[in-house]
Ligand SMILES: Cc1cc2nc3c(=O)[nH]c(=O)nc-3n(C[C@H](O)[C@H](O)[C@H](O)COP(=O)(O)OP(=O)(O)OC[C@H]3O[C@@H](n4cnc5c(N)ncnc54)[C@H](O)[C@@H]3O)c2cc1C
């Protein structure tokens with residue numbers, strides 16, 4: 370048994386753990402990084418990267434089937450599903466060196482490839498190594514939640530951990546769960562020539578502003594995705610090549626089943642009770658500085674309870690605790706400035722409060738300004754006029770922005786900057802943007818905020834009248 374003493378021991382080499390390890394070692398800390406599975410975690414191997422690569426393949430197929438309004442005669446593309454998966458693999462392999470053991474060892478990190486568990490609040494064991502550290506960081510991520518449905522254990526099903534290895538094209542993909550994973554994969558698969566049915570127990574994209582999610586769901590339905598909402602699955606069975614989901618409104622049949630019903634934190638196997646770290650089904654309990662119930666042990670990313678589960682959040686958490694661990698400075702992780710996007714087509718992006726949340730917090734003083742894509746020249750030129758931005762403004766500052774439409778994930782960026790830096794709406798209105806760009810949609814929303822103040826104001830009219838009459 371090898372024994373190591375170090376400044377910082379990080380468990381999990383995914384989005385959070387890798388960011389922290391790279392930063393900490395380059396700032397002079399001795400760092401041990403423990404990874405039991407694949408370097409790069411969920412995002413690289415089973416999440417963001419493969420899903421976005423498959424979405425790109427679907428987009429390409431969709432472009433070939435559409436375009437008549439632009440004068441391009443649509444064709445029926447021949448889909449090679451296995452080759453699309455080759456593209457997925459290629460994308461992962463291209464990015465993998467950046468997250469690799471070799472790269473981190475090159476930076477000076479001691480990387481241990483095994484599963485870690487706590488022996489006490491000062492010591493962790495991983496395979497044949499015991500690590501004592503001044504601080505521990507748990508960055509073990511999450512895994513798919515598989516609901517306890519009668520018969521499911523007898524039926525082969527896919528999750529995000531196996532879907533991207535599937536090489537035969539599903540004839541009819543059933544998706545249990547209409548969250549971001551379910552809807553992104555539904556659209557990618559319908560575009561790659563599968564039939565797709567989503568069965569959602571409550572409301573699909575139910576965490577989003579309903580006006581925004583409805584627009585995305587309508588689009589998906591138009592493309593042929595069947596979305597059954599408020600539909601509970603009572604039993605699952607398989608007969609030969611057919612999987613059947615029994616629901617109150619009748620059976621739903623398909624050839625493959627993807628479970629996308631939410632996530633569970635990877636916490637149980639860490640023997641956290643030995644370290645005095647409290648956790649529950651939502652994850653490891655953390656304070657505003659991401660410290661667990663044991664102040665020497667932090668939790669970041671998907672495993673931290675109550676925080677949004679995104680790659681950029683895990684990276685942000687790494688930055689927050691680096692300040693506290695490396696410099697002993699106070700640091701807290703906020704949520705109100707965190708943007709995200711759902712990469713359906715059209716995309717859905719959000720930062721800060723939705724309209725309903727903002728109305729609850731700010732009451733009648735809240736102003737909501739809107740601008741539709743069909744008023745943007747670039748959107749018209751490209752035939753992408755489906756979409757909307759809504760900006761929730763309180764006392765001259767945006768407190769939330771929702772966008773659906775082409776490139777919503779890109780268009781949310783300046784609003785994330787505005788909210789993170791508490792900029793006022795005039796910062797957006799004062800910005801000059803190139804014409805014709807979709808980015809002007811944001812500026813037009815800021816214009817919609819100022820227009821009534823400028824154009825409906827008797828004071829403004831008086832001042833202008835005075836200047837015109839009296840100033841030579
Ligand atoms: C299909 C899908 C699509 C997604 N798309 C996006 C997207 O487009 N944009 C976005 O921002 N987010 C997306 N996400 C979410 C994103 O992947 C996660 O939020 C992110 O990976 C969380 O990072 P993390 O560091 O907390 O965990 P992970 O990246 O999952 O890393 C955790 C690591 O810890 C390791 N580990 C676990 N237990 C132990 C142990 N006991 N010992 C040693 N190692 C251990 C695991 O093997 C894993 O490698 C997606 C997720 C999925 C599933």
Ligand SMILES: NC(=O)c1ccc[n+]([C@@H]2O[C@H](COP(=O)([O-])OP(=O)(O)OC[C@H]3O[C@@H](n4cnc5c(N)ncnc54)[C@H](O)[C@@H]3O)[C@@H](O)[C@H]2O)c1
Nearest residue numbers: 516546547548549550551569570629630631678710711712
């Ligand atoms: N673009 C992105 O950034 C992106 C993409 C994919 C995933 N993610 C991350 O991964 C996380 C997980 O995504 P997800 O879609 O699995 O989770 P989710 O929790 O957002 O959605 C799961 C859905 O499944 C439904 N559900 C649960 N049990 C069910 C059942 N028995 N039958 C039918 N429906 C059921 C829920 O009502 C919910 O709508 C997200 O929260 C997000 O943070 C991000």
